Amino acid sequence: MEGFSRRSWLRLAGVASLLGGTFWHRTPRPSAQGHASSSNDYGHAGHSLGTVGRVSADRFNPMTYLRSWNFAHLPPAERQKFYRETPRPDGSLLREYEIFAVDREIEIAPGLFYPAWTYNGEVPGPTIRATEGDRVRITFLNQGRHPHTMHFHGWHPPDMDGALDAHQVLPGEQFIYEFDAEPFGLHLYHCHTVPLKRHIHKGLYGVFIIDPKTSRPPADELIMLMNGFDTNFDNDNEIYAVNTVANYFLTEPIRVTVGRPVRIYLVNVTEFDLVNSLHLHGMFFDVFRTGTSLVPHDNTDTVMLCQGERAILETTFRYPGMFMFHAHQSEFAELGWMGMFQAEGARRET
Amino acid sequence: MLGADRGHASRLWLVGLLPLVLLAGLILLMVRTGPADALRGEGVPPVEVLTFQRVELTPRGITAVVLNDGPDPVTIAQVQVDDAYWQFTVEPKTLPHLRQATLAIPYPWVEGETHRVKVLTSTGVVFEHEIAVAVPTPKPGWRFFGVFTLIGIYVGVVPVMIGLLWYPLVRRLGQQGLDFLLALTVGLLLFLLVDASAEGFEVAAGLPRSYQGIPLFAFAGIAAYLALEALGVWLRKRSSARREQAGWILALLIAVGIGLHNLGEGLAIGAAFALGEAALGSLLIIGFAMHNTTEGLAIVVPLAKQTNAGSRVPIRALAALGLLGGLPAIAGAWIGGFVYSQVWALVFLGFGVGAIAQVVAQILGQMAGDEPLPRYLATRPVLAGLLAGFVVMYTTGLLIG
Numbered sequence: 121m122e123g124f125s126r127r128s129w130l131r132l133a134g135v136a137s138l139l140g141g142t143f144w145h146r147t148p149r150p151s152a153q154g155h156a157s158s159s160n161d162y163g164h165a166g167h168s169l170g171t172v173g174r175v176s177a178d179r180f181n182p183m184t185y186l187r188s189w190n191f192a193h194l195p196p197a198e199r200q201k202f203y204r205e206t207p208r209p210d211g212s213l214l215r216e217y218e219i220f221a222v223d224r225e226i227e228i229a230p231g232l233f234y235p236a237w238t239y240n241g242e243v244p245g246p247t248i249r250a251t252e253g254d255r256v257r258i259t260f261l262n263q264g265r266h267p268h269t270m271h272f273h274g275w276h277p278p279d280m281d282g283a284l285d286a287h288q289v290l291p292g293e294q295f296i297y298e299f300d301a302e303p304f305g306l307h308l309y310h311c312h313t314v315p316l317k318r319h320i321h322k323g324l325y326g327v328f329i330i331d332p333k334t335s336r337p338p339a340d341e342l343i344m345l346m347n348g349f350d351t352n353f354d355n356d357n358e359i360y361a362v363n364t365v366a367n368y369f370l371t372e373p374i375r376v377t378v379g380r381p382v383r384i385y386l387v388n389v390t391e392f393d394l395v396n397s398l399h400l401h402g403m404f405f406d407v408f409r410t411g412t413s414l415v416p417h418d419n420t421d422t423v424m425l426c427q428g429e430r431a432i433l434e435t436t437f438r439y440p441g442m443f444m445f446h447a448h449q450s451e452f453a454e455l456g457w458m459g460m461f462q463a464e465g466a467r468r469e470t
Numbered sequence: 471m472l473g474a475d476r477g478h479a480s481r482l483w484l485v486g487l488l489p490l491v492l493l494a495g496l497i498l499l500m501v502r503t504g505p506a507d508a509l510r511g512e513g514v515p516p517v518e519v520l521t522f523q524r525v526e527l528t529p530r531g532i533t534a535v536v537l538n539d540g541p542d543p544v545t546i547a548q549v550q551v552d553d554a555y556w557q558f559t560v561e562p563k564t565l566p567h568l569r570q571a572t573l574a575i576p577y578p579w580v581e582g583e584t585h586r587v588k589v590l591t592s593t594g595v596v597f598e599h600e601i602a603v604a605v606p607t608p609k610p611g612w613r614f615f616g617v618f619t620l621i622g623i624y625v626g627v628v629p630v631m632i633g634l635l636w637y638p639l640v641r642r643l644g645q646q647g648l649d650f651l652l653a654l655t656v657g658l659l660l661f662l663l664v665d666a667s668a669e670g671f672e673v674a675a676g677l678p679r680s681y682q683g684i685p686l687f688a689f690a691g692i693a694a695y696l697a698l699e700a701l702g703v704w705l706r707k708r709s710s711a712r713r714e715q716a717g718w719i720l721a722l723l724i725a726v727g728i729g730l731h732n733l734g735e736g737l738a739i740g741a742a743f744a745l746g747e748a749a750l751g752s753l754l755i756i757g758f759a760m761h762n763t764t765e766g767l768a769i770v771v772p773l774a775k776q777t778n779a780g781s782r783v784p785i786r787a788l789a790a791l792g793l794l795g796g797l798p799a800i801a802g803a804w805i806g807g808f809v810y811s812q813v814w815a816l817v818f819l820g821f822g823v824g825a826i827a828q829v830v831a832q833i834l835g836q837m838a839g840d841e842p843l844p845r846y847l848a849t850r851p852v853l854a855g856l857l858a859g860f861v862v863m864y865t866t867g868l869l870i871g
Contacts, residue, residue: 168556168578169554170555170557171548172548172555172558229547229548232592233547233592233594234594349594351593351596352594352596358590358596366555455554456555
């Protein structure tokens, strides 16, 4: 009703009073209050938050991504096409990967499709996992419509950096990245073509894990990548998520076992926002920043990461039941970055 | 002979229909082949336009009616309220051109605060609506029906009636006094005409483009003007040529015109309540009431001028004129409060503008009588009256801001 300007109504009021035709009616105050102001009819508000519907998990399943690396989720014959291990004389491995960049529409919330740029058709790209000292050889083929690269965090010579003009892999071309995996820790890789913001937030990123030579204690290992999507190109994210799909783990809780250690590989690639965070309800966890030390830096229930920063979190569920986890920026949490753990088994003191 | 005629006629029909058939064929061809799509290329996202038609706040949450105003179908994917994804139901989910859908969102809105509703389509385009001040939307019920009726009476009927009470005074005024008062009324109405037109253009700009607001507004105005004009012609043809009758007809036409205008005012008030601007309501009602008192004056002045000293105007007839001018405000309040739509608001605004224009033309014509209009307007009392009307409107506008 913006069209009817209040000013002109008021003006008319003034006119009449100046004319002297002043009649002061006692107008009833037909306030709507008391009619329906107490609003208790919403149902349980907690059940009302979140996206509506389910995504199709045919192409990309955030739950599968959670526990898969080096294409382990593929059947052996299929996996062979993308990943091969060859033992080397010193006992380490040569790990060879086939990665391709391709434009693909992905579903980031039920019914909401995003024209992504992907590694191997998925956002995030496949998780690459090696042991310290292994040789990593990645054949990168650009099937997209723009130049792309793979830029790894970790030790490598400058010509393997994928950041300079000379490193650009043009559409239809390929490049082989080769370097030794070090240092051990939790890293990432992403496209480093300019404009950088666009090439990253369109989906060209993935997790790169380097295990220490003496492996970490056994645990239920979960890969969580915090990302966001700007669907209307206003340099602000409409969707926040862990592993791409908004609220996926809210409707499909992550099942864990009481008493069994859980290790979360947490990486932040959220674009446009300075930081992102993870808060776990009802428990605390050890934080290993960048995973480069085996001694925890902190024991907390909320960890904050800058864009590109990552941390390994370790904890053990003590009680069975539902445990919420989400960004402790409420805004991100309400825009999709919220999920649930479902802990099973008998209560255990740890 | 007759047969030849019939053959000639049917051939004429054929000639008349042929272009239409060809046009239909052309359209079919264009729909089939889509020549514009060749320019669009592949993978170009569709043109999506979604407009909010109406938003209601109830104890159950927020209900929003959205309309697809773009050429391509729009699929609603998710809904945010205040930057939080929220549960909702919608029927249908995919909207073809000009199709409406109603979103039911069980959001615990806070009375008196601002909320933003965003609809995300399947391609991630965001359409936003701001609820400036959240208050419950009135539901058709006896309580609100009664309140709106009362508002209509306060705003329309009573003030117009009160204005009519000046009749005895006006009758005793001299020619110059009458001219001044009439000119003042014309000045007020002219200002209102410009102002209401500006508002009409504003509402038109806010409408979905497919509704072509400005032509609609202009056509409603012209229609109202011509309808009143036709009514005048018909009434004059029916009645004898006596002077009193002419005065009566003019008063009647002015009353009808003012009634149409008051319908728009009632609509504005009802809609203000419906759209959650109830806090403004009381002030608005007072403003309208005062203004409408001058409308009563506009009815009696021409009557007084025409029916001179000898004849008396029966009270019942005066009351009938008052009701004619005032009652539509009640109907307007009902419509505005319960079935508000911007399209109808625009149409009624157009009716009001057309009616004011016609009333102005009527009064001016009647004032001038047999004299040429420009020469009459140039007389001192008339000039003073016009100027006074305009200055009063303008300065009060300045003061109120």
